[in-house]
Amino acid sequence: MCLAAPGRIVQLLEEDPAGLRRAVVDFAGVRREVSLAFTPEARPGDYVLVHVGFALSVVDEAEAQKIFRYLEEMAEAEEPAPEDSP
Amino acid sequence: MKYVDEYRDPEAAARLADALRRAVRRPWVIMEICGGQTHSILKSGLEGLLPPEITLVHGPGCPVCVTPIELIDAAVAIARRSEVTLCSFGDMLRVPGSEASLLEAKARGADVRVVYSPLDAVKLARARPDRQVVFFAVGFETTAPANAVALRQAAAEGLENFSLLVAHVLVPPAIEAILGSPDCRVQGFLAPGHVCTVMGYQEYERLAARYRVPIVVTGFEPVDILEGLLMAVRQLEAGRAEVENQYRRSVRREGNRAAQAVVQEVFEPADRRWRGIGQIPLSGLRLREPYRRFDALERFAASATAREESSECIAGLVLQGLKKPPECPAFASRCTPESPLGAPMVSSEGACAAYFHYGRGEERGWAGST
Amino acid sequence: MGGFNLICPAPPAGEERILLAHGGGGRLMHQLLERVFLPAFSNPLLERRHDGAVVELSGLRLAFTTDSYVVRPLFFPGGNIGDLAVNGTVNDLAMCGARPLYLSAGFILEEGLALETLRAVAAAMRGAAERAGVLLVTGDTKVVDQGHGDGVFINTAGIGVVEAPEEIGPRRVRAGDAVLVSGELGAHGIAVLSVREGLEFEAPIVSDTAPVWEAVRALLEADVEVHCLRDLTRGGLASALNEIAQAAGLGIRIEEAAIPVAEPVKGACEILGLDPLYVANEGRFAAFLPAGQADRALEALRAAPVSAQAVRIGTVVEEGPGSVVLVSRIGGRRVVDMLSGEQLPRIC
Numbered sequence: 001m002c003l004a005a006p007g008r009i010v011q012l013l014e015e016d017p018a019g020l021r022r023a024v025v026d027f028a029g030v031r032r033e034v035s036l037a038f039t040p041e042a043r044p045g046d047y048v049l050v051h052v053g054f055a056l057s058v059v060d061e062a063e064a065q066k067i068f069r070y071l072e073e074m075a076e077a078e079e080p081a082p083e084d085s086p
Numbered sequence: 087m088k089y090v091d092e093y094r095d096p097e098a099a100a101r102l103a104d105a106l107r108r109a110v111r112r113p114w115v116i117m118e119i120c121g122g123q124t125h126s127i128l129k130s131g132l133e134g135l136l137p138p139e140i141t142l143v144h145g146p147g148c149p150v151c152v153t154p155i156e157l158i159d160a161a162v163a164i165a166r167r168s169e170v171t172l173c174s175f176g177d178m179l180r181v182p183g184s185e186a187s188l189l190e191a192k193a194r195g196a197d198v199r200v201v202y203s204p205l206d207a208v209k210l211a212r213a214r215p216d217r218q219v220v221f222f223a224v225g226f227e228t229t230a231p232a233n234a235v236a237l238r239q240a241a242a243e244g245l246e247n248f249s250l251l252v253a254h255v256l257v258p259p260a261i262e263a264i265l266g267s268p269d270c271r272v273q274g275f276l277a278p279g280h281v282c283t284v285m286g287y288q289e290y291e292r293l294a295a296r297y298r299v300p301i302v303v304t305g306f307e308p309v310d311i312l313e314g315l316l317m318a319v320r321q322l323e324a325g326r327a328e329v330e331n332q333y334r335r336s337v338r339r340e341g342n343r344a345a346q347a348v349v350q351e352v353f354e355p356a357d358r359r360w361r362g363i364g365q366i367p368l369s370g371l372r373l374r375e376p377y378r379r380f381d382a383l384e385r386f387a388a389s390a391t392a393r394e395e396s397s398e399c400i401a402g403l404v405l406q407g408l409k410k411p412p413e414c415p416a417f418a419s420r421c422t423p424e425s426p427l428g429a430p431m432v433s434s435e436g437a438c439a440a441y442f443h444y445g446r447g448e449e450r451g452w453a454g455s456t
Numbered sequence: 457m458g459g460f461n462l463i464c465p466a467p468p469a470g471e472e473r474i475l476l477a478h479g480g481g482g483r484l485m486h487q488l489l490e491r492v493f494l495p496a497f498s499n500p501l502l503e504r505r506h507d508g509a510v511v512e513l514s515g516l517r518l519a520f521t522t523d524s525y526v527v528r529p530l531f532f533p534g535g536n537i538g539d540l541a542v543n544g545t546v547n548d549l550a551m552c553g554a555r556p557l558y559l560s561a562g563f564i565l566e567e568g569l570a571l572e573t574l575r576a577v578a579a580a581m582r583g584a585a586e587r588a589g590v591l592l593v594t595g596d597t598k599v600v601d602q603g604h605g606d607g608v609f610i611n612t613a614g615i616g617v618v619e620a621p622e623e624i625g626p627r628r629v630r631a632g633d634a635v636l637v638s639g640e641l642g643a644h645g646i647a648v649l650s651v652r653e654g655l656e657f658e659a660p661i662v663s664d665t666a667p668v669w670e671a672v673r674a675l676l677e678a679d680v681e682v683h684c685l686r687d688l689t690r691g692g693l694a695s696a697l698n699e700i701a702q703a704a705g706l707g708i709r710i711e712e713a714a715i716p717v718a719e720p721v722k723g724a725c726e727i728l729g730l731d732p733l734y735v736a737n738e739g740r741f742a743a744f745l746p747a748g749q750a751d752r753a754l755e756a757l758r759a760a761p762v763s764a765q766a767v768r769i770g771t772v773v774e775e776g777p778g779s780v781v782l783v784s785r786i787g788g789r790r791v792v793d794m795l796s797g798e799q800l801p802r803i804c
Contacts, residue, residue, distance in 0.1 A: 002120055002121075002122045002226065002228045002278055002279065002280030002281060002306070003122055004228070004280050005090070005723075005726045006087075006089035007727075016239075017239065017242075018235075018239050018242060026658065027087070027723040027726060027727050028087040028719045028720060028723030029658045029659065029720030029723050030655055030658075030720050030723040030724045030727065031655075031656040031657065031658060032655065032656070032727065035205070035235070037344070037348075038231060038342050038344045038345040038348075039342075039344075040344070047088065047089060049283065050727070051228055051229065051232070051280060052175075052202060052203045052204065052232045053202060053203030053204075053205055053206075054203070054231065054232045054235070056228070056280065056283045056284060056336075057283045057337070057338075057342060059089055059335050059336060060335045060336070061335075063334035063335040064089060064092075064335035067098070067309065067313055068092065068098065071098055071101045071102070074101060074105065075101060087719070087722060087723060090726065094785050094786065095785075095786075096713075096785055096786050099785075099786035099787070100786075100787070128790060129784070129790060130785070130786050130788050130790070131784045131786075131787075131788020131789040132784075132786065133788070134787070134788040134789055135786065135787060135788055193475060202653070202728070308784075308785075308786045308788075424484065442793070443791065444790040444791055444793070
């Protein structure tokens, strides 16, 4: 149970009645208001993972790229006769 | 869509599937815990890319499926009260109770509304002081922080017409129950990435060590799941049993401390019955004393006593990964999404519904499913 | 109708009553047809179960169709119920290969409806009729007690002249046929949902309601051998393809990577947990024709504004008769089932 979508913070908003930060987040062109209660460090331009209207984490761009770099390296290192795995 | 499309890239998926094929030597049974992962696997037909040595088993990570039937009945009973507006996530509406689902209750006049966020329910309570607004708080640890904040907000504003029907469940006790079962044949786990975004993965280290099973915290897109499987298989082949993190772009070992703190302020662990499985100690959440007045079961003196289920429904065996839905005699005959015998046939994440809708070649009676 | 109407999916065991889900376009509605209407009215024309009926009168082939519009909300970005009432029926005629000519309109109005609302609906109908090149020639109005309607219900019936040289319908679909769609999916459903749920868009999503006859005519004028056409309304692409697969007794295989969905519609679906394959459209159709003519068909379609983004999405196959199978982006396969009840947003 964990449908969370990554979106980009477009604009910070005024705090909500409880003093928690809110932001407008863009999901491929759809904009929704999101609570930053759990990601107070998030800034415009950051991507956050949003679940039921709350940002749960700021997406780590560097980590996000690692798998693709690893796959590139794997492709380059591939031997023509892969009988054994490394 | 950034951070989504790349993780559905066919080339990346093919390379990972290839690496899996090269890594695997012996057969392995791996369970993915989260219903969202089940959904993604079936929707993308990912199993067709896996080497035959890997058997994927779908775990009880569908809070909709495991919400005890008596809580559904309580929700329906509460919703039927004329002064109540019951708010719920869409997932819960079709789940059958002993005699009705929330959707059926709505069709017969109950004020039931779908919301996307618990804050919507609080907004409603604020706008309608004349109504009792009850929010059906279902979900794993992923959703508990949002529900906790919503309740804290309602309490701070003095919205005494707001209440929560609490049905939260926790993942580690469920994994332990599965591992502790004598029939357990699961050798490795893909742990739910969004639950761990909140909770971190320290809790799983004890389980990995005690039961000697690799646990890989995994995301939801096909590339994530394939990478998670690769990491699990490499551990299994090497005889390791550690907790690893595939979903590094979102999960840190300690999780989200702010979210955990809010949950601890509002909720405490409680015993919980899992539909189809039975009682698992300290596997649920309930409101702490200072918030107890917002508990809907208490406020409406609704009973939540254990009820009988259809004897045909083998949901428990399916949820524990001991049987696959097509092995159930009632599957796709007496039990269908239109007339479900149990919860896993109704929820979009439920293994039975997923098999029914997405199917696999063999079940549909035609060949060439890969 | 699009977005989500909260409707009850499953008949309680043993009870025989109409449920809202019976109008949903999915399994339950088909069961209703099978159990009540077809047995009562059975005749060869009805058995074809296509969008409209084609009847022959003194050598002239006429297409005849009817549809009722019970949507909520009445107004949405890109139009109102009036647009749907005209375009929907006009398009059902186009799906028979018929040039739409005349419409009737029956209104059921709820007591207390604002006249201004009715005027706006009528104005939309006039504009849509002009755009579609049809005349509204007869109609009827009834009023029901307050509380017994959603403001306005409209039924439209339409007649048109068949210009397609051959019959167009599921019976003519053949294994190997190409499956095309006339443009991007899901706009109507998301537009309607945006009203109810306060979704905001960078550039607003508007309903795709539009008459599609010009696209069909383009196909016919290009001498494309059109086997079958089906407009994609309630239940989305998935429901339409399932209906054709079942009626034709063949399988349909579609490529996920080829299915056109605009980015914001995709984003809305991602955050709500909706599958674009099931989201409603109002100005889109699927076409089935010989694979060798697919390129010519696409060229013809893309010349008409309403189908400027037509693409091929799949193929009709022998295996898995009655089923629709999707080949996912990563090369896996899954069945695209008929909807049971309505798609609800999820958090799981």
